[in-house]
Amino acid sequence: MSSEWVIDAHGLEKSYGSGTSRFDALKGVSVQIAAGETVAIVGKSGSGKSTLMHLLALLDEPDQGTLEVAGQTAKSLSKRAVNELRNKEFGFVFQQFFLTPNVSVLDNVILPLKIAGMGGKERRRRGMEVLTQLELADKAGNKATTLSGGQKQRVVIGRALVNAPRVIFADEPTGNLDTATGAVVEDILFELNRSQGITLVIVTHDEELAARCDRQIYIRDGLVVQHTAARSAAHSAAAPTNTEAHSAAAPTNAEAHSTAGGAA
Amino acid sequence: MRTKDLIISAISNTFRSKLRTTLTVLAIFVGAFTLTLTNAVGAGVSQYVDAQVGALGSPDVFIITQASDASTAGDGPVKYDAASSASVASQQGPPGTTTKALTDADLASIANVAGIESVDPIRAVQADYIESESGTPYEFSINATSAVTTADLTAGAQLDGSASAAQLVLPDTFVTPLGFASAADAVGTSVSIGITDILGAKHVVAATIVGVSLESLLASGAGANDALIAELADAQSGGIDTAVTSYGVAVAHFDTALSADGITALKADLASEGYTASTIADQLGAVQTVITGIVGVLNAFAVIALIAAAFGIINTLLMSVQERTREIGLMKAMGMSGGKVYTLFSLEAIVIGFLGSALGAGVAIGLGSALSAVLSRGLLSGLPGLNILLFEPASVALVIGLVMLIAFLSGTLPAQRAAKQNPIESLRYE
Known part of the structure; x- marks a missing residue:
């Protein structure tokens, strides 16, 4: 695939249910994500931010709008191609860990490789490599349920990382962790972005986490309300964080010049 | 996902909920156990009957008697002819009927029927x-x-x-x-x-x-x-030579290559000549029908047990799918196709079926062999050569195969449900 990995979405609309129970989760959202950048999708519960991530990650199909992944229209891709894209190029980190209980840490980490059909030896080698990178090598044989929250989330990151993806989608990656462990997990994610150039798409309502990203997309009631522009070269870890920002609509970066959102 | 990985995953998933799997396997065990035993009884008894048939005569043999006089009663008494009429023996036919004995002239005319190779009187x-x-x-x-x-x-x-x-x-x-x-x-x-x-x-x-x-x-x-x-x-x-030699029964050999239809035609030919011909199979037909019937009924009970077990499999897997909704969602999010998810759950059903049937068949063979040995020395010692439970590898394999098929069919519904799951809905937690 091209090194200029781009997700380009225009006018995405998505609704659930029908009639009076109809709920419009997204009402026309356009976002572009360039290769190697870190993007935060920020919004409150029910704002539609998770739905947006699902559409960008090809986990769901939009009702309206177009989505291009690496120059290919998502709609034109076959089911198999979409599955392969998610398997090979995307990694997922969820708020809840979704680790398979009673299965070893290593087996949990190599699940995407198993699905990809990689051989057993190669799988284990790659899995151990990732676990070593995340300082979890000594836990490889442990059952996933015996780990602490922070360790679990590191395993989840390992699982997202094991297939050497181009993009990691993280949905509230620190939502289930205390501040200290959350910070460690954040550091790992941003370090991956810096050292391996993995694009990060982070869905969060945590302003501090959002501020560490290159760019923030604020979502409210299914619309982009504010879109902070990408900073030139500086990467997230070096960026100053705005600890006073609490409102979802507030700008979080001094250099960011806000654009009026809500364009449907 | 490779087939090998799918099978290994299916096996390890099966043992994830040990108690539930054990109970389901037990239900199948009962069915497979019964089916293996009833099949063995059928095989044992038929082998015995086959040996008895061998003792009674070869397959290419007719037992021939004069057609019963009962059928000609309406024609009135038959005139006596010293040269051809033989004494009437009442021993051969069914009780209450009389059967005319066969004379040398009869034997000659039987031998003349096309298809009969030789005919020998039976001398008691x-x-x-x-x-x-x-x-x-x-x-x-x-x-x-x-x-x-x-x-x-x-x-x-x-x-x-x-x-x-x-x-x-x-x-x-x-x-x-x-x-x-x-x-x-x-x-x-x-x-x-x-x-x-x-x-x-x-x-x-x-x-x-x-x-x-x-x-x-x-x-x-x-x-x-x-x-x-x-x-x-x-x-x-x-040393006394009777005027007319008479025999109750004659044994005629016919061509072994004759088909079932050919044998029927030959019987009809003999019947038109006034003789009743029956093969050993005809004579044992009633016995075998009864045995087949009894084994069939026993098998039916075993299959009913298996059908009940099939619902157990459906239930177990539905619960499993429910419990593992998020796991399924995750696997699908990571690019596992619906077909592979379907295969995984179907394999889990088959693994459960295999466990139950292999255990059931194994225990049935172990217990049955011991029981058979005890019975042949005790209760059934009057029937030498009878091995009441005969375990044929082919029929045991067939039972295991059948149970695995039933398990697969039972797994269809849960597997379909798992395959159809939407990754988003499975992972939704907002």
Whole structure:
């Protein structure tokens, strides 16, 4: 695939249910994500931010709008191609860990490789490599349920990382962790972005986490309300964080010049 | 996902919820256990019946009698003809009917029917006793049809029909009383058979034991070859030649290559000549129908148990799918296709089916073999050669295969449900 990995979405609309129970989760959202950048999708519960991530990650199909992944229209891709894209190029980190209980840490980490059909030896080698990178090598044989929250989330990151993806989608990656462990997990994610150039798409309502990203997309009631522009070269870890920002609509970066959102 | 990985995952997933899997496996176990046993009973009994059929006669043999007179009753009495009319024997037909005996003329006309290769009358001889060198005589009977039958031998060889020397196949119950150390020991020795002729005079005929046979359920008595039968019959007749030789039954050989239809046609031909022909299979047909029926009913019960177990599999897997909704969602999010998810859950059903059926069949074979050994020495010792439970590898494999098929079919619904799951809905937590 091209090194200029781009997700380009225009006018995405998505609704659930029908009639009076109809709920419009997204009402026309356009976002572009360039290769190697870190993007935060920020919004409150029910704002539609998770739905947006699902559409960008090809986990769901939009009702309206177009989505291009690496120059290919998502709609034109076959089911198999979409599955392969998610398997090979995307990694997922969820708020809840979704680790398979009673299965070893290593087996949990190599699940995407198993699905990809990689051989057993190669799988284990790659899995151990990732676990070593995340300082979890000594836990490889442990059952996933015996780990602490922070360790679990590191395993989840390992699982997202094991297939050497181009993009990691993280949905509230620190939502289930205390501040200290959350910070460690954040550091790992941003370090991956810096050292391996993995694009990060982070869905969060945590302003501090959002501020560490290159760019923030604020979502409210299914619309982009504010879109902070990408900073030139500086990467997230070096960026100053705005600890006073609490409102979802507030700008979080001094250099960011806000654009009026809500364009449907 | 590779097939090997799918199978390994399916097996390890099966053991994830041990109690639930165990209970489901137990339900299948009961069905597979029963089915294996009932099949074994069927196989054991049919093998026994087959051995009995062998004792009764070869497959290429008709037992021929005159057609029953009952059917011609409406025509009034038949005129007596000294040359052709034979005495009426009431022994051969069903009770209450009379059957005319066969004469030499009848034998000639049977032999003329196209398709019949040879026809031999069966001459009944009533021996009095058998005596060996040990000196004690024992009451003794000879099976008149033994010349055309195949004995269920424990030692020695079958009778040689063309031999000119008198040969005898001894039932194994006579071995010890006659003073032989073993069945093999008896083979080759000479015995004396006592017989009384029609005038009351006693005769003794010598014969050589060529084989020792198991007692048969359907054909009792010792076997004698044509030479011995002829010698005994001559002694029995006391030198008096009756005007018309009559026989109750004749045995006709037909071409072994004849198809079932050909045999039916041949029977019709014989019937039009006024003879009733029946094969050994016809005579045993009723017995076999009953056995097949009983085994069928037992099998039906086993299958009902399996159907009940199938619902257990459906239930177990539905619960499993429910519990693992998020896991399924995750796998699908990571690019696992619906088809692979379907295969995974189907395989889990098959693994459960295999576990239950392999265990059921294994325990059935173990217990059944022990039970069979005990029964053949105790309750069923009167039926030598009967192995009440016969486990045939093919039928055991068939049972396991059938159960796995039922398991697969039961897994269809849950597997479909899992395959159809939407990754988003499975992972939704907002």
